[in-house]
Amino acid sequence: MVDFPNPPAMLVESREHLGTLWDAARVARVKPGTIRVWMSRRKIEPMDLGDGGPELFHLPTIEAAAQRRPGRPAAA
Template sequence: MPTFPNPELYDLYQRDLGDLWEAARVAGVKPGTIRVWESRGKIERVRLDDDRPLYHLPTIAEAAKVKPGRPRAA
């Protein structure tokens, strides 16, 4: 299960979906970073019938807000 899961398919809107390059633009990272996030389970692709790799852009934006590294001790 990804850290930032996508909404259910019936809750998705076409305008909220984008390809790898759009996801990278929304997150402010390189496309390779999106691939790393996916391989590490931070995010997931949206699976539709045509099997194009799409990403839920609002979920990508939320995932981008979390900075890498360890949290500071209290």
């Protein structure tokens, strides 16, 4: 289970909402390596477009993931 799941590919409004690893890093204001860490920690995942093309990310989902502050929740 991913913390910030992508919408189904058929619901993505346009290709403008998709971007490469570098685009995702730019939107989140982090380094590309941080995007890879988020993927390994199951915070985000690339879109599954089933076309065998390059790894693409849903940029609005990446932006939402970037808004969450790292660390433990206040109730912990």
